[in-house]
Structure formats: C-alpha cells, structure tokens
Amino acid sequence: MTTLTFAASTFGDPGRGPLLTEWLEDFNKSQNTIKVSAAAVPYPTFGQTVLTQMGSGKGPDLIRFDMPEFEAASDAGLIAPLDDLIDVSKYDLLKQPDQFMVHDGRRDGIIFEASNYAMFYNADLIPKPPTTYEEFTKTAKSLTKGDVYGLAFRQTEAEEAGVWQDIFNYVYGFGGKWSDGKTLTINSPENLKGLQAYKDLYDAKVIPRGADAATFRRMFAEGKVGMELNNGGYVTATRGQNPDLNFSVAPIPFPVRSQGAILAPIVINEASPSKEAAATFIRWVLEPANQVKLQEILGASSVATVTQRSAEKLKETPFLTVFDDLTESSLPQIVLGFEAKTPDIRKIVVQNVIAALQGTVDLKTALDRAQEQATQLVG
DSSP: OEEEEEEOGGGGOTTTHHHHHHHHHHHHHTOSSEEEEEEOOOHHHHHHHHHHHHHTTOSOSEEEOOHHHHHHHHHTTOBOOOTTTOOGGGSOBOHHHHGGGEETTEEOOEEEEEEEEEEEEETTTOSSOOOSHHHHHHHHHHHOBTTBEEEEOOOOGGGHHHHHHHHHHHHHHTTOOSBSSSSBOTTOHHHHHHHHHHHHHHHTTOSOTTOOHHHHHHHHHTTOEEEEEEETTHHHHHHHHOTTOOEEEEOOOSSSOOEEEEEEEEEEBTTOSOHHHHHHHHHHHTSHHHHHHHHHHHOSOBOSBOOOOOHHHHHHOTTHHHHHTTGGGEEESSOTTOGGGHHHHHHHHHHHHHHHHTTSSOHHHHHHHHHHHHHHHHO
16 A cells, blocks of 8 residues: 655645545545545645755655745756646646646646635625725724724734735735846835735734734634635635634725735655655546535635536535636736745745834835845845
8 A cells, every 4th residue: 555645734724624634535435555644734834844855855745835835846856747647638727827837848736726815804894895995994994993803914924925925915906016027026116005005004003913814814703803815715714613704705906906826736746756656646636526526625716627616606605706707817926937936035025024014114125125135036
C-alpha cells in the first residue's frame, strides 16, 4: 500500500476541513493500493513551512498551494511537471484561471480551487448593500458601536499572506496594480489611492484592530461584524460556524471591477517517491462527479473544470452566481512578471503598509520605500 500525504491549509477550516477529509476517504475507498492522508498546516505559516520542507528534499507528496508559493516552488524546480502524468485534454478546464497553472511552458499544477473575492454582509444589519466606496465607508461607520464593528480585515504583520490578500482588493479596486509586467509600480498614484482607502478605514476605527482572521470571522458569524471582503470559500466556513446567520454577498463596491482570487493549485512534490500514485489521485479529483462534490464542499468557489450548479444549490444559496460572474475580472494575487518573487515582494509591501497604519511613517513614504526595496530585490 502506497500512503501519500496531501498538505492543505483548508483541512484546518472549521467548516470545510471535515468535509474535505470525508471526500478524501471516498478516494481511499475506491483504491486497493493507494491511500491519501490529510496534513493540515496552519494557513499563516503554510507556504513557508512546506517550501522549506520541499527545499530540503522532503515534504508532502501532494500540496495545495496559494499562487505566490506555487510560483516560487515552480521557479525553484521543486514541483514535478504534470505534462507526462496527466492528459489535460480529457477535461473541460476553466480557461481564465487555468492559464496560470502553466509556468514557463510547463504544466506544474491543476486548479484545486478558484475563489473570487466579494463583499460579505450581514443582511440583518445591512438590508441594502453599499454600491460605492463612499457608501461602504458610511455603512461601516454607522454600524460601529459598542461591541459591533462595521468591517473587519487583516492588519498585522503576523498575518502577512492574509494582509496581502486583503490589500490586493483595494489596490486593484482603485485601478492600481503591483507591476506593468516588466517594472514594479508599487508606489503608483493609483496604488496610493487604494491603500489610502484601506488606511482611512483603519484610522476610522471601524474594524476590531489587532484581531486576527480567526477572531473576526467568528465575530462575523456571531453578528458582531457587518461586512467583510472574502473569497467564495468563506461561505461554507461561515455556515459551519453559524448556520442561522442571515448573510449575503455582493460585488466589492470599489470604483473598478477588479478583485483578487484565491487560485489554489494542487501539485506533486518533485521529491515525492510516488509521483505516479499522486497523479492517480489528481486524475480522480478531475473526474466530473468528484469535481461537483469538491465544488459543493468548497462552497462558492469554482474547481478545475466547468461544472453546473444544481437548482437545489442555487435555491439554497442564490448569491453563488455573484461569485461565478466575477471569474473574468478576478486575478491571482501575484506580481505579474515577478511571479516567483511574489512572496519576497509581498513581505516588503506588507511591512511598509503596516508601518504606515501604525503611524511610524506616512503612506506615500512607505510605498516609495517599498518600491525602492522591492526594485533592489528583483535586481
């Protein structure tokens, strides 16, 4: 019996983790010679932990990466190419997100989850969702009183990867971008405008400052937070924490319809001694019935292939189509042209943005400094 380990931060999700573990058991029951066991590594340290293991020739056989770490691992030759292991022409893959699975002409990943960012809101507190940034700010301020906050987002260095995901929506939602594909544009006027909007909300004290994502997500489930920008995977997690919460979803109400997406590839570790067995698992994942089941577990996310949402699911969650309609305007949270350097650029940007939040430097100076440091880094 070949036993494979599959590492994914989602196994630790309160709502989705147990369902994903059950889904793995479906695979195990279908096999005589291969068994896959789940390895949950906490999200904040996931990428660094697994990259370090892979770099020393160890680590899990299968990994669900976020894009920055996927690009870094791919660039370092730590991922087994899939071209000879899986014939993707057999599957109806989602074209827009799938293009990012091919690195330097070589297929290194298959999408496990593609999850667009949208605005979650408590429909009891907010009957009509805001449609502009001004309304968004006004709503956040009017709801903040006592132990209730209008909004929540990550704002501590300990959650670097999560802060990057959160600020991505502000940068792109105000017409900015991290690069033009050839040159870094961290301190562009558009980026400054988007990050100023993020800082203004922090300064307005409409968020539970210092609270980590686990804390403020629990608060959202308890009706103590009015709005949160999050990805489709959050639907299942929220219902797992409070099945009775009356919440809904709308597009992020920023000036430009452009937002982040969690693109999470599943990859095979180059150091794995059982690559063919690992490919057997990925081929199983891609079978239509298993894709539909995975999508239902993941919530409002898409999977690798084109699937149809059932009438039953749409009745239960009418706003699923909000997420699906955002696929064409969603982008993975990487720095285009500097994909493999994204984790290093992210660290520099987040450190400088948080220094500005904490008032040790003004935001423009912080972004100028981040531009200078990141430009030196990429050479």
